Amino acid sequence: xxxxxxxxxxxxxxxxxxxxxxxxxxxxxxIPVAEITGQYLIYIxxxxxxxxxxxxxxxxxxxxxxxxxxKMLLPKHEENIHEDAENIQFEEDxxxxxVERLIEYRKYKEAAHDLKTLExxxxxxxxxxxxxxxxxxxxxxxxxxxxxxxxxxxxxxxQKLLRRKKLQKPMATKIxxxxxxxxxxxxxxxxxxxxxxxxxxxxxxxxxxxxxxxVVTFLAILELIKRKEIDVxxxxxxxxxxxxxVGEGAESVGTY
Amino acid sequence: MKKFLSKQSGKGPNRLELIKWKSILESLLFAAGxxxxxxxxISEALEIEISIVESILEExxxxxxxxxxxxxxxxxxxxxYQLATKKxxxxxxxxxVDSPGNTTLSQAALETLAIIAYRQPITRAEIEEIRGVKTExxxxxxxxxxMIKEAGRAEGTGRAYLYGTxxxxxxxxxxxxxxxxxxxxxxxxxxxxxxEADLFFDKFQETFNS
Amino acid sequence: MKKFLSKQSGKGPNRLELIKWKSILESLLFAAGxxxxxxxxISEALEIEISIVESILEExxxxxxxxxxxxxxxxxxxxxYQLATKKxxxxxxxxxVDSPGNTTLSQAALETLAIIAYRQPITRAEIEEIRGVKTExxxxxxxxxxMIKEAGRAEGTGRAYLYGTxxxxxxxxxxxxxxxxxxxxxxxxxxxxxxEADLFFDKFQETFNS
Numbered sequence: 001x002x003x004x005x006x007x008x009x010x011x012x013x014x015x016x017x018x019x020x021x022x023x024x025x026x027x028x029x030x031i032p033v034a035e036i037t038g039q040y041l042i043y044i045x046x047x048x049x050x051x052x053x054x055x056x057x058x059x060x061x062x063x064x065x066x067x068x069x070x071k072m073l074l075p076k077h078e079e080n081i082h083e084d085a086e087n088i089q090f091e092e093d094x095x096x097x098x099v100e101r102l103i104e105y106r107k108y109k110e111a112a113h114d115l116k117t118l119e120x121x122x123x124x125x126x127x128x129x130x131x132x133x134x135x136x137x138x139x140x141x142x143x144x145x146x147x148x149x150x151x152x153x154x155x156x157x158x159q160k161l162l163r164r165k166k167l168q169k170p171m172a173t174k175i176x177x178x179x180x181x182x183x184x185x186x187x188x189x190x191x192x193x194x195x196x197x198x199x200x201x202x203x204x205x206x207x208x209x210x211x212x213x214x215v216v217t218f219l220a221i222l223e224l225i226k227r228k229e230i231d232v233x234x235x236x237x238x239x240x241x242x243x244x245x246v247g248e249g250a251e252s253v254g255t256y
Numbered sequence: 257m258k259k260f261l262s263k264q265s266g267k268g269p270n271r272l273e274l275i276k277w278k279s280i281l282e283s284l285l286f287a288a289g290x291x292x293x294x295x296x297x298i299s300e301a302l303e304i305e306i307s308i309v310e311s312i313l314e315e316x317x318x319x320x321x322x323x324x325x326x327x328x329x330x331x332x333x334x335x336x337y338q339l340a341t342k343k344x345x346x347x348x349x350x351x352x353v354d355s356p357g358n359t360t361l362s363q364a365a366l367e368t369l370a371i372i373a374y375r376q377p378i379t380r381a382e383i384e385e386i387r388g389v390k391t392e393x394x395x396x397x398x399x400x401x402x403m404i405k406e407a408g409r410a411e412g413t414g415r416a417y418l419y420g421t422x423x424x425x426x427x428x429x430x431x432x433x434x435x436x437x438x439x440x441x442x443x444x445x446x447x448x449x450x451x452e453a454d455l456f457f458d459k460f461q462e463t464f465n466s
Numbered sequence: 467m468k469k470f471l472s473k474q475s476g477k478g479p480n481r482l483e484l485i486k487w488k489s490i491l492e493s494l495l496f497a498a499g500x501x502x503x504x505x506x507x508i509s510e511a512l513e514i515e516i517s518i519v520e521s522i523l524e525e526x527x528x529x530x531x532x533x534x535x536x537x538x539x540x541x542x543x544x545x546x547y548q549l550a551t552k553k554x555x556x557x558x559x560x561x562x563v564d565s566p567g568n569t570t571l572s573q574a575a576l577e578t579l580a581i582i583a584y585r586q587p588i589t590r591a592e593i594e595e596i597r598g599v600k601t602e603x604x605x606x607x608x609x610x611x612x613m614i615k616e617a618g619r620a621e622g623t624g625r626a627y628l629y630g631t632x633x634x635x636x637x638x639x640x641x642x643x644x645x646x647x648x649x650x651x652x653x654x655x656x657x658x659x660x661x662e663a664d665l666f667f668d669k670f671q672e673t674f675n676s
Contacts, residue, residue, distance in 0.1 A: 011574055012599030057599045105596055107651055111580035112573065114648045115639060119570055122640035124553040125541065126287035126563075130364050130499035131341075132390035136349045149361050151429045155438060155612040156634035157363050158370030160500060161387060163638070280558045282537030283551035287559055289499070301561045319535075327492030345493035352494055352503075352511040363501035439610055 013061030014105040016043060021102070028102060031095055033072050037065040049241055068094045129164060185220035190229055193245040199233065202241035277302060277312050278319075285330065285339045290389055292336030313337060361397070368394040369403055373425070373437060377407045377418035395419065403428065487512065488526050491519075495540065495549045502546025523547060544636035545643060571607075578604040579613055583635070584650050587617045587628035605629070613638065 010016040020039050021028055044062055047054050071094035193200060205221065206214050221243065224230040233242045284293060284301060298313075299306045317330040331340045341349065361369075368391055371383050384391045398404045407420035421434070431437065494503060494511060508523075509516045527540040541550045551559060571579065578601050581593050594601045608614045617630035636643065 011577060012597055014598040055599060061598070101596075101598065105598065108577055108580045108584070108596060110651045111584060111648070112576040115576050115580055115583075116570075118639040118641070118648075119576075121553070122638065123570075124556040125550040125640070126283070126556075126559050127500035127548060127550050128286055128289040128496075129387060129389045130362070130501040131290065131497040132364075132393065133349060133353050133497060134390065134393040136346060136353045149366060150615075151431075151438070152612060152615040152632055153361075154366050154370045154373070154429070155610075156632055157366035158374070158440075159612040159634050160363070160637065161367045161370070164388075164500065276534070278535045279537040279552060280555045282535075283555040283559060284537075284562065286496075286538050286549065287551055288562070293562070297562060301558050324486065325488045325492075325529075327489040327494075328496050339496065341493035341496055342489060345490045348490045348494060348511050349497055351513075352497070352507065355507055355510045 011109075012055065013058050014102060015109070016040065016058070017061070017098075018102060018106055018109070029099060031099065033065065033069045033095060037062075037069050040065055064098070068098060127164065129161075182216055182220050182223060185216050186224055186229075189217070189220055189224060190245060193230060193243065199242040199244035202232070202243055205243065277304070278316050281309075281312055281316055282339075285337060288338065290338060292333060292338030294336050298337070361401075362394070364389070364391070365394040365397050369398055369421075369425075372398075372404050372419050373421050373434070374440065376420040377410075378420075379410050379416040379418055381414075381416060383419070487514075487522050488529075491522055491526055492549075495547060498546075498548065500548055502543060502548035504546050508547070541640070542642040543640060544633040571611075571613075572604070574601075574604040575607050579608055579631070579635070582608075582614055582629050583631050583644070583647060586630040587620075588630075589620050589626040589628055591624075591626060593629075 010019065017036065017040065020026075020036055020043075021031065024035070024039065026032065026036065041062060044054060044058055047058075189205060192205075202221075206217055221230070225232060229246055230243055231246055233244070280302060281298065284298060295306050295309055295313075299309045302309065313330065320326045320329045327342055327345055328339045329342055330337055364387075367387060368383060371386055372378055375382070375386075380391060380395060383395075395404070402422055402424045404419050404425065405422050406417045408418045409415045410418050425431075426433065490512060491508065494508060505516050505519055505523075509519045512519065523540065530536045530539045537552055537555055538549050539552055540547055577597060578593060581596055582588055585592070590601060590605060593605075605614070612632055612634040614629050614635065615632050616627045618628045619625045620628050631644070635641075641647065
């Protein structure tokens with residue numbers, strides 16, 4: 001069984017790359033390709049190990065990065081081929097296209113952020129539906145209008161209606177979500193592992209294909225790791241992750 | 257003027273807050289539209305006693321009545337307070353309704369049409385509940401444009417008319433059938449996904465920042 | 467401020483009529499609700515020139531903005547003028563509000579929308595090239611929320627659909643027109659926030675690579 005938890009931490013490979021560039025304080029116009037490729041791959045591997053859904057675009061980008069990296073390693077041969085100095089200036093940097101894409105994408109990411117702010121601001125304003133003006137019309141004549149609208153106009157009107165906030169009696173009773181507590185799940189996992197007295201495959205810790213349960217379990221595991229109550233072990237990239245309780249009689253088996 | 261009042265607000269919480277209350281009250285009444293608000297609702301939203309609400313309401317009402325620049329007033333209808341346009345401006349509202357500038361189908365008619373298209377067959381009362389406003393006129397307009405038709409009667413006491421869209425409606429919007437209407441956003445699913453992601457990150461942060 | 471303006475308007479027939487106009491204008495805007503009114507509609511209903519309508523509108527707008535007792539303001543949305551509540555009163559309004567499934571747009575939808583808004587008309591392939599990911603789903607969401615529409619077909623072999631923004635887009639983001647979109651950042655400097663992702667990433671690595 002496999003559980004795919006989709007985490008929208010990054011919108012796509014470009015988003016992830018921008019993040020890495022920002023985090024590693026790299027000059028976007030002079031990207032150290034080897035370093036960033038390494039970091040990028042670590043991220044992809046981690047996601048894979050956790051059986052998280054990875055969009056194919058992430059893998060395509062990994063290939064692109066590796067291609068650029070190898071091109072950068074090739075010996076420069078401009079002296080041989082381009083004898084005149086002018087051509088040297090036009091020698092292409094294998095990173096150029098990627099940099100261009102990153103810069104272009106970053107513009108719209110910023111713009112999306114601006115839109116988000118506008119959305120919030122607008123959300124603070126309340127409007128009212130148009131009043132019924134029947135009483136003012138000449139003996140309820142149908143509006144003398146031309147049908148000059150499109151399907152989009154109709155859809156737009158409907159969305160506006162749905163968006164319209166209705167002032168009503170405050171909802172007295174809201175049904176609270178049934179929440180699984182992380183604490184409870186931590187206890188369960190720990191107990192399970194202790195009773196087992198051996199390591200258990202990471203994926204086996206997710207018995208229910210319920211999204212919230214998966215998320216809470218994941219967080220419980222992270223918390224247990226942080227508190228050093230469980231150990232996580234893995235032989236190598238792409239291999240199965242194993243989890244076991246720390247201590248309990250025998251000294252903890254080091255995993256690092 | 258502004259400054260003067262602010263300075264005066266030395267004693268107790270009242271002075272300054274009264275000013276804000278009127279503004280808030282106007283916002284509330286405005287947003288409530290034709291449905292109006294009861295004293296109790298206002299009192300709960302403002303978190304002040306009903307008697308105080310009444311006095312603020314009275315003050316605001318007086319101001320609106322007496323200020324020649326104002327075009328709206330507070331009226332009391334069936335236990336609720338709501339805003340309404342001043343009667344003396346009715347001739348202009350009439351002109352607006354009959355204005356040649358209103359050449360396209362109004363928002364009201366479009367909303368109504370959309371509701372019928374997606375929820376048919378549906379009664380007028382149901383449409384009005386969704387819109388929160390009377391909908392006689394838009395229905396009339398749509399009928400006269402042959403966009404909608406009466407499609408039977410609802411069961412139950414009132415035996416109200418049910419409305420549905422017509423073939424002309426499909427033709428007009430270039431649809432082969434109702435199935436071709438663009439789907440409405442699957443709000444429930446979206447919400448769920450959003451919540452899930454939020455939950456994830458909130459818990460994540462909680463866990464690690466603690 | 468108010469007084470000063472009123473005193474100034476003493477010459478000719480204006481004095482009294484200006485006052486009434488503001489009242490009428492408020493009535494009209496109130497009645498139009500979120501459908502809003504164009505300058506042309508107002509001008510026809512009041513039977514005065516558009517330039518005068520504009521100056522009355524401006525005066526009324528100023529008064530509403532500056533008067534602390536007022537809870538409503540005039541906003542310009544998608545080419546129309548309409549009344550809306552003051553932003554600072556939002557906390558009180560929220561208490562009374564029942565907003566059924568009022569979800570905000572996801573990051574994916576916002577990015578897609580930003581690209582369309584600044585580059586329209588644009589094809590899906592072009593959007594996907596900029597974002598570096600498939601964009602079918604966000605486009606779907608944006609269509610069903612009436613934020614975007616098909617705006618013709620691209621030339622060339624595929625004759626792909628072109629997308630553009632709608633009036634609802636402007637309204638949703640509180641914009642008068644597309645000109646009001648914040649300028650597209652030309653060169654974003656290093657520091658742009660991504661704190662959540664940062665945290666996510668750090669913890670991820672800390673936890674699993676240690």
